[in-house]
Each structure stands twice: as C-alpha cells, then as structure tokens.
Amino acid sequence: MSIQLPENTKMLASSFTYGVATAAFQIEGANTEDGRLESIWDRFCNQPNAVKNNDDGRIACDHYHLWEDDIKLIQSLGVDAYRLSIAWPRVIQLDGQLNPLGVRFYQEILKALKQANIKTFVTLYHWDLPQHLEDQGGWLNRDTCYKFRDYANLISQALNQYVDSWATFNEPFCAAILGYELGIHAPGLSDPKYGRQAAHHILLAHGLALPVLRKNAPSAQVGIVLNMNRSYAASESSEDQFAGLMRETLDNQFFIEPLMKGQYPNILQVVAPHYLPAMVLEGDMDIISQPIDFLGLNYYTCNHNAFDAEHFFLNVKNSNEVEYTDIGWEVAPHAFKELLINLHQQYELPPIIITENGAACVDTLINGEVNDEQRVRYLNAHLNAIHNAIEAGVNIQGYFAWSLMDNFEWAEGYSKRFGLVHVDYQTQKRTIKRSGKAYQAFLKARNECLFKTVLEAQKTIKTI
Numbered sequence: 001m002s003i004q005l006p007e008n009t010k011m012l013a014s015s016f017t018y019g020v021a022t023a024a025f026q027i028e029g030a031n032t033e034d035g036r037l038e039s040i041w042d043r044f045c046n047q048p049n050a051v052k053n054n055d056d057g058r059i060a061c062d063h064y065h066l067w068e069d070d071i072k073l074i075q076s077l078g079v080d081a082y083r084l085s086i087a088w089p090r091v092i093q094l095d096g097q098l099n100p101l102g103v104r105f106y107q108e109i110l111k112a113l114k115q116a117n118i119k120t121f122v123t124l125y126h127w128d129l130p131q132h133l134e135d136q137g138g139w140l141n142r143d144t145c146y147k148f149r150d151y152a153n154l155i156s157q158a159l160n161q162y163v164d165s166w167a168t169f170n171e172p173f174c175a176a177i178l179g180y181e182l183g184i185h186a187p188g189l190s191d192p193k194y195g196r197q198a199a200h201h202i203l204l205a206h207g208l209a210l211p212v213l214r215k216n217a218p219s220a221q222v223g224i225v226l227n228m229n230r231s232y233a234a235s236e237s238s239e240d241q242f243a244g245l246m247r248e249t250l251d252n253q254f255f256i257e258p259l260m261k262g263q264y265p266n267i268l269q270v271v272a273p274h275y276l277p278a279m280v281l282e283g284d285m286d287i288i289s290q291p292i293d294f295l296g297l298n299y300y301t302c303n304h305n306a307f308d309a310e311h312f313f314l315n316v317k318n319s320n321e322v323e324y325t326d327i328g329w330e331v332a333p334h335a336f337k338e339l340l341i342n343l344h345q346q347y348e349l350p351p352i353i354i355t356e357n358g359a360a361c362v363d364t365l366i367n368g369e370v371n372d373e374q375r376v377r378y379l380n381a382h383l384n385a386i387h388n389a390i391e392a393g394v395n396i397q398g399y400f401a402w403s404l405m406d407n408f409e410w411a412e413g414y415s416k417r418f419g420l421v422h423v424d425y426q427t428q429k430r431t432i433k434r435s436g437k438a439y440q441a442f443l444k445a446r447n448e449c450l451f452k453t454v455l456e457a458q459k460t461i462k463t464i
C-alpha cells in the first residue's frame with residue numbers, strides 16, 4: 001500500500017503545500033532550561049493520574065537539544081513546510097519582556113528551516129499557557145487576552161523574518177472545552193460556564209492579535225486552526241437527530257460561526273443558554289470576526305450521538321462494523337469529505353489548510369523497522385478525501401500530517417503514537433516508519449512530476 005492520488009489532481013500542483021506538524025510541549029522537553037517558565041501542562045502533569053502513567057513533558061522527544069537532527073529528518077522527508085508552535089512560557093519572562101535564550105532557540109530553528117527551503121507555519125498557542133497567568137484566572141480572565149496580544153506582538157517582531165504563516169491558536173475547542181469544561185486537559189476545570197467563557201476569551205485573543213500580526217508581518221499569512229470532527233446522529237429518531245445537531249453546534253459551530261459571522265449559534269440562546277459565554281462585551285464579536293488569510297482545519301474522525309437528557313448528546317459507537325485507530329477513533333475519510341463540503345456550503349471561507357490529520361497506531365519496532373500499514377492506508381484515504389472535496393469546489397491549499405514524530409499525547413501521555421517517525425523514548429533514536437517512507441515516496445513522485453511539467457512547459461515555450 002502506498003499513497004497515490006489521481007494524476008489530474010490539483011493536489012499535485014506546486015501551489016499545494018505538504019508538511020508535517022508538531023507542537024512545543026509535545027516534543028521539546030527542557031521545561032526548566034534557559035529561563036522557561038512553568039506552563040499549565042507542567043502543573044497538570046504533576047497532579048497524580050491526570051495523565052496516563054503519570055507521564056510528563058520534562059524530556060518528551062528532547063527536541064530542545066536534538067532540533068538540528070530533527071530538521072535534517074524533516075528535510076529528508078521532502079516536505080514543503082513544517083508546522084511548529086512557540087511555547088509562550090519559553091519566550092516571555094515574568095516581567096512581560098522577551099526571554100532572549102528562548103527566542104534564540106526558535107530563531108535558530110526557523111533560520112535553519114528557511115536555509116533548507118522549508119516553509120514555516122508557526123502557531124502561537126498550542127495549549128501551554130504560562131502557569132502564572134492561570135494563577136490569575138487563565139482564560140477565564142479577560143486580561144489574558146491582552147497578555148496574549150502583547151506576547152504575539154513581541155514574538156512576531158522577533159521572528160517575523162523567518163515565518164511564512166502565523167496561526168494564533170491551535171484548536172480553541174480543546175484548550176477551552178477539554179481544559180475548562182470537561183476537565184480532561186490542563187488546567188482541569190469542569191463546568192460549561194468556564195468552558196464557554198474560556199472559549200470566548202480565546203477567540204477574542206485571536207482577534208486582538210490579528211492586527212498586531214498583520215502590522216509586524218505584512219507579507220505572512222495569518223489565520224487560526226480549528227479542530228472539527230463530523231457529527232452524526234446515532235439513529236433516525238428525532239431525539240438522536242437533535243443530539244447530533246447539538247454535538248455539531250457545541251463542538252464545531254460554536255467556534256466557526258463567531259469567526260465567520262460574528263455570532264454564536266442562535267439555537268443555543270433557545271435550548272442551552274448556559275452554553276453561551278456570560279461575558280461578551282460590546283465590540284467583541286467584531287474583533288473576533290475580522291478577515292483571516294486561511295482557516296486551518298484539523299480532522300481525525302467522526303462521532304455518533306444518542307440523545308442524553310442531561311448533556312444533550314452521548315457519544316456512542318457506530319452501529320456498523322468500522323475500523324478504529326489505537327486511540328479508539330473511527331477511521332472515516334468519507335466524513336472528512338462531507339465535513340469540508342458542508343463548511344464550504346455554510347460559510348464564505350478563506351482558503352483552507354488541513355493543518356493536522358493522522359492516526360494513532362500500535363507501532364512496534366522490529367528489526368529496525370515499523371510496519372504501520374494502517375497509518376499508510378489512513379493517510380492515503382484522507383488525502384483522497386481532500387482531493388474529492390477539492391473536486392466538489394472546496395478551496396484547500398495544503399496538508400500537514402500529524403505528526404512528524406511520536407510525542408507526548410496530552411492526557412494519554414506517551415501511550416499513543418501518531419508519528420511518521422518512531423521515537424524510542426529511552427534512547428531518543430528516531431526511525432522513519434513505513435508511513436514516513438510512503439509520504440516521502442509520494443512527495444518525491446510529486447516533485448518529479450512537477451519537474452517534468454516544468455521541462456514540458458519549457459519545451460513548449462521553445463517551440464512557440
């Protein structure tokens with residue numbers, strides 16, 4: 001099994017960007033080095049049983065020390081771009097000023113990527129809020145939005161020359177809802193009134209940072225990354241249909257509608273006002289809904305929802321025989337295509353970049369090789385789903401596989417592996433898996449095909 005797309009697809013054009021993605025806390029380690037401050041995830045990992053096996057991010061993939069080799073690895077895959085995140089607690093000191101050592105770390109990485117001709121996609125917030133801000137209420141405190149804007153201002157000035165694309169936030173749903181409503185992620189609070197207020201403040205912080213980024217980085221693309229799963233009703237019954245609608249509303253529309261239309265979904269006012277943020281000030285929705293250059297979308301799976309009187313929906317398994325990944329997520333490329341087409345029909349979207357997509361598999365290293373054929377099939381099917389969505393009119397301009405390498409999978413610790421590259425956490429040895437080789441081969445074939453097209457174009461020009 002390899003990765004193959006139809007020959008005539010727009011996804012083979014040079015304008016379509018292929019990359020791999022990571023996030024700071026998941027790979028860097030070195031969480032007390034060079035003046036890095038404590039983050040909410042350092043604190044959360046220290047709470048007994050908050051994370052599987054009580055794993056933490058102290059070493060992770062030791063990328064803080066191994067980044068040069070990791071960039072060679074990225075280069076060897078033949079990707080056009082690398083998506084990484086900046087750790088806010090590494091680059092901003094307690095006094096609000098830049099930490100020169102933390103900044104230098106990212107400058108070196110970004111510079112090396114540019115030298116390797118790899119485009120740089122930088123996310124400002126991939127969930128690692130400085131703990132001292134959480135101590136003052138974190139995303140429940142409106143002041144954090146202004147702190148985020150100030151951080152965005154300083155760091156974009158420091159890194160601007162090396163960055164092609166800035167995303168303000170990765171997955172506001174996870175940061176706000178898993179962190180403040182469901183208690184699964186840091187900081188571990190559990191109440192809809194917290195989750196929805198945190199979400200509003202994150203969206204507001206995104207809007208406050210936009211003009212700052214545009215001013216400091218006028219030639220870069222600026223956007224935000226949302227995660228979306230396709231929500232289905234578990235059955236045809238009207239109760240389950242309602243459950244599917246509520247899941248879609250609370251998980252997906254709650255985030256995209258304010259960005260695209262400057263409002264929270266109306267249905268919530270009628271059926272679930274306690275799932276609306278209590279404090280929205282005049283002008284907030286205009287700040288949130290300013291135009292963006294791209295919308296990043298992270299897609300992994302779909303869900304099926306039965307009615308539940310207390311929570312509106314209850315996650316149930318697909319009633320058909322379907323395939324799952326090691327994290328228990330259904331493999332659903334058809335749902336990916338549907339999701340993309342639905343969004344395209346619902347909104348006037350900016351260009352979409354698939355900023356994450358991938359699978360957790362039971363990967364075992366045998367004789368120096370990892371034969372992750374499920375991940376190869378997964379990538380192939382999802383890339384083809386994107387092709388089908390493009391054919392149906394959706395403007396998609398890039399794809400990033402999650403993830404470059406195995407890493408700290410949040411509440412699941414190191415028990416789930418998403419990498420195209422295997423990491424031995426004892427030795428920090430990296431081994432490219434079969435999926436990494438398949439992606440590499442696919443990109444090589446695409447580049448050869450681009451090269452052929454250029455040669456043919458040159459020949460035609462000569463004969464004119």
Ligand code: IFM
Pocket residue numbers: 023026171227298356402409410418
């Ligand atoms: O590992 C995460 C990533 O940090 C955000 N998106 C989903 C991935 C897999 O769960």
